Amino acid sequence: MGRTIIDDIATLLPVGSFTTSEEALLCYGTDATRIEARPDVVVRPEDASSIPGVMKAAAAHGTPVVPRGAGTGLSGGCVPVKGGVVLSTERMRGILEIDPVNLIAVVEPGVVTAKLHEAVEAVGLFYPPDPASFRACTIGGNVAENAGGLRGLKYGVTRDYVMALKVVLPTGGEVRTGSRTIKSVTGYDLTRLMVGSEGTLGFITEATLKLIPKPETKAAFLVSYNTLDAASEAVVAIIRAGLIPSTLEIMDDITLKAVEQYQPTGGDLDGAGALLLIEVDGSEPEVARQAGRLHDTLAGTRPAGLRQAADPAEQEQLWKARRSALTALARISPSVVLEDATVPRSEVPAMVRAIRTVALKYGLVIGTFGHAGDGNLHPTIITDLRVPENRKKVHAAVAEIFKAALSLGGTLSGEHGIGVAKSSFMEDEVGKEGLAAMRAVKDALDPRGIMNPGKIFA
Numbered sequence: 001m002g003r004t005i006i007d008d009i010a011t012l013l014p015v016g017s018f019t020t021s022e023e024a025l026l027c028y029g030t031d032a033t034r035i036e037a038r039p040d041v042v043v044r045p046e047d048a049s050s051i052p053g054v055m056k057a058a059a060a061h062g063t064p065v066v067p068r069g070a071g072t073g074l075s076g077g078c079v080p081v082k083g084g085v086v087l088s089t090e091r092m093r094g095i096l097e098i099d100p101v102n103l104i105a106v107v108e109p110g111v112v113t114a115k116l117h118e119a120v121e122a123v124g125l126f127y128p129p130d131p132a133s134f135r136a137c138t139i140g141g142n143v144a145e146n147a148g149g150l151r152g153l154k155y156g157v158t159r160d161y162v163m164a165l166k167v168v169l170p171t172g173g174e175v176r177t178g179s180r181t182i183k184s185v186t187g188y189d190l191t192r193l194m195v196g197s198e199g200t201l202g203f204i205t206e207a208t209l210k211l212i213p214k215p216e217t218k219a220a221f222l223v224s225y226n227t228l229d230a231a232s233e234a235v236v237a238i239i240r241a242g243l244i245p246s247t248l249e250i251m252d253d254i255t256l257k258a259v260e261q262y263q264p265t266g267g268d269l270d271g272a273g274a275l276l277l278i279e280v281d282g283s284e285p286e287v288a289r290q291a292g293r294l295h296d297t298l299a300g301t302r303p304a305g306l307r308q309a310a311d312p313a314e315q316e317q318l319w320k321a322r323r324s325a326l327t328a329l330a331r332i333s334p335s336v337v338l339e340d341a342t343v344p345r346s347e348v349p350a351m352v353r354a355i356r357t358v359a360l361k362y363g364l365v366i367g368t369f370g371h372a373g374d375g376n377l378h379p380t381i382i383t384d385l386r387v388p389e390n391r392k393k394v395h396a397a398v399a400e401i402f403k404a405a406l407s408l409g410g411t412l413s414g415e416h417g418i419g420v421a422k423s424s425f426m427e428d429e430v431g432k433e434g435l436a437a438m439r440a441v442k443d444a445l446d447p448r449g450i451m452n453p454g455k456i457f458a
Contacts, residue, residue: 005085006041008057012050018043028086031073032133034335035420039066039080044088048108048168048205051087055203056172058085064453065170067199069110069141072133074338075419077145077198081454087203089140095119096206103211104163104180109140109204116209126214128155131415132323140204146196148415150322153373154246154281157415159195164208167194169201170446180208193441198417199452201445218246218281219291220315222265223298224272224305228252228356228368231274232349234301235372238278239345241297243290247279248373249322252352255367255380258328265321266314272304276372277322279315325369326380333365335385337394341405342376342414354404355379361400362393376414402428423458 009018020041030036040063043054058065064084071078080086089110097106100123107116113134120127130149131137137147143165148157164178178184178191194201225231231250238248251259253273260269269275280290291308298306309315330336343351352368355377359366370378379401383390402412402425412422412429427435439457443449 005057005061005063008061009041009043009054009085012053012057013043013045017045017050028068028071028088029080031071031076031078033074033076033079033419033421035076035079035081037079037081038083039086040083042086042088044091046091048092048166051168051203051205052172052174054085054087055168055170058450059171059448062448062450064450065203066452067140067144067203069138069144070112070133070136072137073141073145073419074340074416075145075413075421077417077419077452077455078141079420081420084450089138092140092205098123098125098211100125102180105209105211107139107207107209109138109143109207111139113137113139113142120211121214124214125211127161127209127211129158129161132326139207139209143195143204143207144197144199145417146415148371148374148376150247150249150319150371152371152376152415153248154244159192161210162191162195162207163210165191165194165204166206167202167204170448170451175202178208196417198419198455200442200455201451215246215281216283217287218279218315219287220309220318221276221278221291221294221298222267222305222307222309222318223276223278223303224267224269224274225276225301226273226304228274228352229349230301231276232352232372234276234298234303235348236346237301238294238297239373241293243280243294243297245278245290245294245373246281247277249277249370250348250372250377251275251277251322251325251369252367254365254382255325255329255369258332258367259321259325262328262331263321263324266317267305267307269305277318322369325367326378329367329380329382333382333384335383335390337381337383337385337398339379339381339398339401340376340413340416341379341401341410342374343405343408343410345373345375347408347410348372348375348377350408351375351377351405351410354408355401358397358400358404362397364393364397366397371414374414375410399425418456420454423454423456426456426458
C-alpha cells in the first residue's frame with residue numbers, strides 16, 4: 001500500500017494535533033442540523049504554519065478538506081459528506097491585536113465571538129455581529145457563513161466588518177485579501193468573495209475586523225399583540241416611520257409559549273398571539289428621542305401590551321429569552337427543522353401568512369421567530385423525523401416556504417448559508433447561469449475539488 005493522507009499528516013503535525021479515534025470522527029461529523037457523516041481524520045493545528053502542507057498533501061491525494069469552527073452551523077456546512085480531513089480551528093483562538101486608533105481587531109479563526117465582544121468592549125469599542133450562538137460560535141465560522149444576528153437591522157452582518165483576510169487556498173498557496181485601510185480598491189475584492197463562501201474556496205487563518213465606538217446607552221421594549229399578523233404589520237409601521245432600531249425581533253405564540261416555559265421574558269404574556277422585542281442604542285439624548293418616537297409609533301399599532309425594560313438587568317433578561325427560542329422549541333419534540341427564509345421588510349406580513357398556510361396544509365406545527373426588522377424569519381418545524389411520513393411532509397413544506405420567500409423577492413438564506421440543506425434549491429434563486437458562474441469560480445480556485453465538497457452545489 002502507498003502513503004495515505006494520514007501518513008502525510010503524521011509527518012506534518014506533532015502527535016496530539018490530529019486524531020482518527022472513533023469518538024472524534026463521530027463528534028466532528030455533524031453540526032447543529034444533526035446531518036451526519038464520517039471524516040477520515042480530524043486535524044486540530046495550534047497555528048497556521050502547518051495548514052499549507054496539509055492542503056498540498058490533500059490536493060496530491062485528492063482528499064476532501066472540510067474547515068470547521070464550533071459546529072454550531074444550521075445548514076450542514078461543516079459536515080464532511082465526502083469524508084476526508086476535518087480541519088478544525090478550535091486551537092487557533094488568539095486575539096492578535098486590538099487597535100483603538102484604526103478601529104480594528106486582528107484575530108485567529110477559532111476566537112469565540114462572545115470573547116471578541118468582551119475584549120473590544122473592555123476598551124470602549126464594539127463589534128456588532130451577534131449570531132444567536134455567539135457564546136459558542138467562532139469568527140472563522142461567522143466569516144465563512146457571513147453570519148448575521150439580532151443587530152443586523154442597524155449594523156449589518158459579518159461581511160460589513162471584514163476588512164482583510166489571510167487564506168490558505170486548496171492548492172496550498174497563501175493569499176492576503178483586503179487591507180487595514182478604510183478605503184482599498186486594489187484589484188478584485190477577494191475579501192468579499194471569501195466571506196460567505198462556506199469553506200469551499202479556502203481556509204481562513206486570520207481576519208482583520210472593523211470595530212466602531214461602543215454605543216453609550218440603550219433602551220429595550222417588549223410589545224405584545226393579539227395576533228402575529230398585527231405584530232408583523234407593526235414591524236412595517238416602525239420602518240415606515242423612519243426608525244431603525246438596533247434590534248427588532250419577532251416571536252409567534254408557539255415560540256413565545258415555549259420560551260416562557262424555558263427562559264421567561266419577565267412579562268405578563270399569557271394568551272399573547274405574538275411579541276416584538278425592540279432595542280434602540282446610541283447617545284443618551286438620541287436614545288431618549290428614539291424611545292419617544294418608537295413609543296408613539298407603537299401606540300398607533302394597537303398593541304395588547306407595551307413596556308420598556310426598567311434597567312440593564314431586565315434588558316439582558318429579555319435578550320436571553322429571545323436567544324433561547326430555538327432551544328425552547330427543541331424541547332417540545334424529538335426534532336426541529338429550522339429554516340432561514342428572508343424577504344424584503346415590507347413583505348414580512350405576507351411571509352408570516354405564507355408560513356401559516358404551509359403549516360395548515362401539511363398539518364405541521366411551525367413556530368416562527370426571527371429578525372423581523374431585516375426580513376429574516378426562522379420558521380421552525382417541530383416534528384419527529386423518525387417517522388417517514390413526517391420527513392416527507394417536512395421536505396414538501398420547506399420547499400413551499402422557500403418558493404414563497406422567492407416569490408416575494410426574498411432569498412433562500414439570510415444568515416445560515418446553503419451548505420447541504422439548501423443546495424438543491426440554489427438554481428431556483430440564482431438561475432442556471434448564475435450557478436454556472438459560481439462553479440467557474442470554484443473550479444478556478446479549487447481545481448481538484450477538494451475544498452468542502454458537496455456544499456452549495458447540489
